[in-house]
Amino acid sequence: MYEETDKFDNILLSLAEQHPGGVVQLLHTIASFLARKTDFFVGGKDGEWEKLLLKEFRKIGDKAVEIHKKKQEEKEEEQKRREEAIRRKKEAEEAASTSHIREVTDEEAEQIKKEIDSEKQAKGAPAEAAVSKPVDPEDKDVDEADKGKLMPNEGNGCTLDNYKWTQTLQEVEVSEHVFFSPQNIA
Secondary structure, three states: OOOOOHHHHHHHHHHHHOOOOOHHHHHHHHHHHHHHHOOOOOOOOOOHHHHHHHHHHHHHHHHHHHHHHHHHHHHHHHHHHHHHHHHHHHHHHHHHHHOOOOOOOHHHHHHHHHHHHHHHHHOOOOOOOOOOOEOOOOOOOOOHHHOOOEOOOOOOOEEOOOEEEEEOOOOEEEEEOOOOOOOOOO
């Protein structure tokens, strides 16, 4: 809607700058020009110029109000996003500052371990895997070269005291076991 008239912006801006009385004085100059140099006020029916003027001003005014509202809404949305990001950052900082390490007794460590295992089971995750066992030397299906080695875990890897690993043809995953005991917590 504005694109068809924006080619006159530079001319109109220079006119506006020459009117220290602002928009009212600029409108007065335009109306005076139309009265002196055109038949705008007297060329049509009585009062027709006023209807035409109001129609055009309302059309442009409605569009300007709509654009202004959209910009305001965008600013408010951006402000809300910034405030939410700041709030989340403060919460994270508070959580980080309230985190601390404390020494626990053997009984507390066992209780924490039980709670973690029960949470894992509730989520469907297996409880802490048992350490991989050696291959049974009595098993007849086992190659001679595999005797004395450890049995693979469920992920075709190995589970040891402090870590376990699993593997596929594409990747290997190693994870550290964390046990809660007074020796591990300093």
